[in-house]
Amino acid sequence: MPGIGDPRFERAVIAICLHDEDGALGLVCNKVMDGMTVPELMRQLDIDPGVTPERPVMEGGPVDPQRGFVLHSGEYQGQGTIAVSNGQQGWGLTSTLDVLKDIAIGKGPRHWLAALGYTGWGAGQLDDEMTRHGWQAAPGEDRILFETALDERWPAGFAGLGISIGRLSAEAGRA
Numbered sequence: 001m002p003g004i005g006d007p008r009f010e011r012a013v014i015a016i017c018l019h020d021e022d023g024a025l026g027l028v029c030n031k032v033m034d035g036m037t038v039p040e041l042m043r044q045l046d047i048d049p050g051v052t053p054e055r056p057v058m059e060g061g062p063v064d065p066q067r068g069f070v071l072h073s074g075e076y077q078g079q080g081t082i083a084v085s086n087g088q089q090g091w092g093l094t095s096t097l098d099v100l101k102d103i104a105i106g107k108g109p110r111h112w113l114a115a116l117g118y119t120g121w122g123a124g125q126l127d128d129e130m131t132r133h134g135w136q137a138a139p140g141e142d143r144i145l146f147e148t149a150l151d152e153r154w155p156a157g158f159a160g161l162g163i164s165i166g167r168l169s170a171e172a173g174r175a
Helices: 038-044 097-104 126-130 143-148 150-159
Strands: 014-020 025-029 032-037 056-059 063-073 082-084 089-096 112-121
Touching: 014 082, 025 056, 025 126, 032 038, 032 082, 038 056, 038 097, 038 112, 063 097, 063 143, 097 112, 112 126, 112 143, 143 150
Parallel strands: 056 112
Antiparallel strands: 014 025, 025 112, 032 056, 063 089, 063 112, 082 089
C-alpha cells in the first residue's frame, strides 16, 4: 500500500506473489483496466467465456502489460501454477491459458482475480523501498483480495492493522 508519489501506485493494494534474493513480483489488485472484463479478455484470446462471471481485469502493474496472470485460491493447481504463501492456506499464481479455460467451464479456482501486467523489483529493491518510501505492509487476506469491493480494499488493508485511513497524513511529524 504505497504512497511513493507515483500516481500508478496511489492507494494501490499489491499482492506480493514472489519475493526472494533475486527480486519481487506483485499484482495490483484494486485498479481496473478501463472497459476490460474477463469474458472480453477471453474472447480476445479465442476462449469461449462460458460460465465466466462478468468481472473486471485488474491493472496488475506497469511491467509487461500484455502478460496475463490469475491470482487464485490455493486449491487450484494448473499448468505452471506457482504456490504463493500468504500466511494462511496459500494462493496460486497462474499465467497460462489453462486457468482461464477452466474458469470458463466452471472447473477453475474457487476464488480468483485476473490481471494484465505486474509490478516488479530487482534484487533487494523492494526491501530498500520499504525503508524509504510510503509503503505499508499488511498480511495477505483472502477476504480483502477476493471478497471486498475494489474501492474498499485499500482501507480494509489498513483496518486489518488497526489503522483508520482518516488518521493518515502525508506530512511527517515529531514526537
